[in-house]
Amino acid sequence: MDIIGVFDPLKEEMFQILDKDGNVVKEEFEPKLTDEELKKIYKYMVLTRVADDKAFKLQRQGRMGTYAQSKGQEATQIGIAQAMEKEDWFFPYFRDLGIHLMRGWPLNDFYLYWIGNERGQRLPDDVNNFTISVPVGTQIPHAVGAAWAAKIKGDKIAVLTTFGDGGTSEGDFHEGLNFAGVFQLPIVFVCQNNQYAISVPRKKQSASKTLAQKAIAYGFDGILVDGNDVLAVYVVVKEALDKARNGGEPTLIESYTYRMTDHTTSDDASRYRSEEEIKEWEEKDPIKRFKLYLKNKGIWDEKFEEEVQKEVTELVDKAVKDAEAVPIPEPEEIFKYNYAEMPWNLEEQLEDLKEFLKEEE
Numbered sequence: 113m114d115i116i117g118v119f120d121p122l123k124e125e126m127f128q129i130l131d132k133d134g135n136v137v138k139e140e141f142e143p144k145l146t147d148e149e150l151k152k153i154y155k156y157m158v159l160t161r162v163a164d165d166k167a168f169k170l171q172r173q174g175r176m177g178t179y180a181q182s183k184g185q186e187a188t189q190i191g192i193a194q195a196m197e198k199e200d201w202f203f204p205y206f207r208d209l210g211i212h213l214m215r216g217w218p219l220n221d222f223y224l225y226w227i228g229n230e231r232g233q234r235l236p237d238d239v240n241n242f243t244i245s246v247p248v249g250t251q252i253p254h255a256v257g258a259a260w261a262a263k264i265k266g267d268k269i270a271v272l273t274t275f276g277d278g279g280t281s282e283g284d285f286h287e288g289l290n291f292a293g294v295f296q297l298p299i300v301f302v303c304q305n306n307q308y309a310i311s312v313p314r315k316k317q318s319a320s321k322t323l324a325q326k327a328i329a330y331g332f333d334g335i336l337v338d339g340n341d342v343l344a345v346y347v348v349v350k351e352a353l354d355k356a357r358n359g360g361e362p363t364l365i366e367s368y369t370y371r372m373t374d375h376t377t378s379d380d381a382s383r384y385r386s387e388e389e390i391k392e393w394e395e396k397d398p399i400k401r402f403k404l405y406l407k408n409k410g411i412w413d414e415k416f417e418e419e420v421q422k423e424v425t426e427l428v429d430k431a432v433k434d435a436e437a438v439p440i441p442e443p444e445e446i447f448k449y450n451y452a453e454m455p456w457n458l459e460e461q462l463e464d465l466k467e468f469l470k471e472e473e
Contacts, residue, residue, distance in 0.1 A: 121324035128338040134404025160210035184372035187398030191345025203255035203273035219431035249282030259299035270356035278309020293330035298356035306371035327364035339369030340398040
């Protein structure tokens with residue numbers, strides 16, 4: 113049953129399968145996933161939160177640099193990853209831990225990157241994830257270029273890129289969507305609308321009723337989905353990806369969710385958000401919601417929860433240990449990997465650096 117194009121973003125119609133208490137409100141759209149698939153989704157949602165919380169603690173202990181947490185957005189991220197095929201290409205923004213983990217980026221390398229070692233972004237050759245984009249929105253044209261290349265080559269893949277609500281105010285967003293619409297590219301745009309672009313609330317980003325409706329101006333469909341409902345996200349993203357792979361038009365998905373933490377560890381969200389607002393969204397916690405759904409289906413129980421918590425805690429602890437065991441890069445590496453053959457001016461600068469380091473010893 114088609115969903116995209118049926119739920120009208122101009123009318124603020126939001127697609128949802130589970131309510132905040134884990135009850136199925138649209139049985140006709142409930143995906144036919146196996147118990148093992150549902151357990152896997154839950155495990156990755158829990159892993160994402162535990163790994164995210166560990167990164168926050170590492171930053172506070174001075175063992176990691178500035179970090180952007182994902183807490184509250186696990187349903188959006190794991191729903192996306194579950195829907196993607198291995199051959200599809202993913203172009204992330206800076207808050208996509210769950211997608212990276214589920215698509216095969218080792219957690220120790222993820223930590224290594226945020227510790228400050230660029231080796232962490234050397235993804236495995238069989239993982240079609242692009243590197244993290246910290247500048248807002250710059251990954252969108254890159255993703256569009258990859259989708260255009262796939263179309264020219266006749267590759268039966270889809271490209272997916274993510275960004276926050278603040279990204280929709282960037283020129284890269286409009287240029288990317290316009291190009292994708294003109295050339296009918298196999299790409300899915302997912303806006304993780306977590307309500308704030310740092311301290312700027314969604315209402316100050318755009319006067320449009322939804323962000324999903326912006327797709328209409330570029331000639332393709334947009335849809336608003338409950339971003340704290342992992343099943344709804346999975347179903348919508350899967351339909352959009354299938355459409356893209358089969359020669360269809362692009363899709364813009366607005367995933368309506370909430371950032372439960374500060375923008376980054378350098379931010380103080382208490383200066384612009386109320387405690388009442390946060391408590392209201394805590395009632396819509398995506399992990400709690402999915403847990404209740406699994407419990408109703410007889411899949412979740414205390415024993416399963418203990419197994420999941422033990423498994424993910426051990427995995428996270430090992431990832432931290434492995435990341436921190438990697439040697440710090442040598443200063444000379446700044447010069448070594450810019451060109452296939454180092455030009456004379458960099459050779460001179462490298463020699464100057466070596467002399468400086470000798471004098472400092």
